[in-house]
Amino acid sequence: MASPLISPLELSHLIREHRPVRLLDVRWRLDAPEGRPAYLDGHLPGAVYVDLDRELARRDDPRQGRHPLPPREQLQEAARRWGVNSGDVVVAYDDLHSVAAARAWWVLTRSGLPDVRVLDGGLRGWLTERLPLDTGDVLPRRGDVELQEIEHGVADIDDVEDWPWKGVLLDVRAPERYRGDSEPLDPVAGHIPGAVNLPTTTHLVAGRFRSPDEIRAEFAAAGVVDGVAVAAYCGSGIAASHTALAGAIAGIDVTVYPGSWSQWSNSRGRLVAVGTTPSAEVSRL
Known part of the structure; x- marks a missing residue:
């Protein structure tokens, strides 16, 4: 590929x-x-x-x-x-x-x-690389591309609730947000119970992606090995796409939960975990 x-x-x-x-x-x-x-x-x-x-x-x-x-x-x-x-x-x-x-x-x-x-x-x-830049706006001729509805590689809120029972759910935010030490954007701090923390910045060095072998090793350390289904979430689905890209570089198919923590933390009745482990201390929203 x-x-x-x-x-x-x-x-x-x-x-x-x-x-x-x-x-x-x-x-x-x-x-x-x-x-x-x-x-x-x-x-x-x-x-x-x-x-x-x-x-x-x-x-x-x-x-x-x-x-x-x-x-x-x-x-x-x-x-x-x-x-x-x-x-x-x-x-x-x-x-x-x-x-x-x-x-x-x-x-x-x-x-x-x-x-x-x-x-x-x-x-x-x-x-x-000392390559050139332009200034001002670019207004191209209108394109003709035909797109499809996004249906595959996407998880919803109910999928990720059960995901840790069938595979690995990755929380790719910074460790302090995963632990629940701070939450600058959403109403509740913490993580989805069962999620493993693998910050997406781990896949970079000096602003560029690590090698496929290095990325595979990082995923493996989080429990992602051959045959294990993996999904990722972040704050609002942006950084999770970055983890999906890292997965693609390494030949790993990563499902993305677009709602991510911003949806989960606004949904009454969902469970929230805090601490350094997937389910250290759990409470209900």
Whole structure:
């Protein structure tokens, strides 16, 4: 299976060959969700800005989480606005560990696009190779891509409640949020009972993904071995997509729970665990 990653030099080579490549600038982070100003100041040549909050998620009932999956019609309209055509190579990047870019990779791959990749190292990796940037907005010709509804590789709230009994459920947030020491965004601190903590940043070194063998070893240390079903969640389904990308690099199929902790912690009657182990101290919401 081809790697879902592409290096800056490989991407530069594709562009020089005039291959049909659509570049998506998915700059977003929790403390600065609006990435357009930074995009306008400098982006990869030809890259289109993607609004994660409005195009790669939908605004809905908060009980569905902060970033529910977009319906097919919304995502397809956005992809056509980005200029994506059938047969294009789509490359997503951001400027913070490829977490937001991984969300674009995951939803587009699950929607049926055959060749979606993430720029390893992101914007910083591109600049490290002394490759050029453009400024201003890019308004491409409207694309014609046809997308499918996302139906596979997705878990809902009831699935993840039972997941630890049949496989490994990964909580990919920072350890302090997993333990319940702090919770800056959601109403309750802690984790889903039975979940194992494997922060998604573990899969990176100097902003780039570790080797497939290293990633497989990290998953194995969390109990993910051949034949074991694995699902991942985070705060709102963004970082969990990054873990799914890491899994794909290592040949591991990771199911994503898009509602993640933001949905679970807003759902009355669910159990919450705190502490360093999967089910150390459990209470009910």
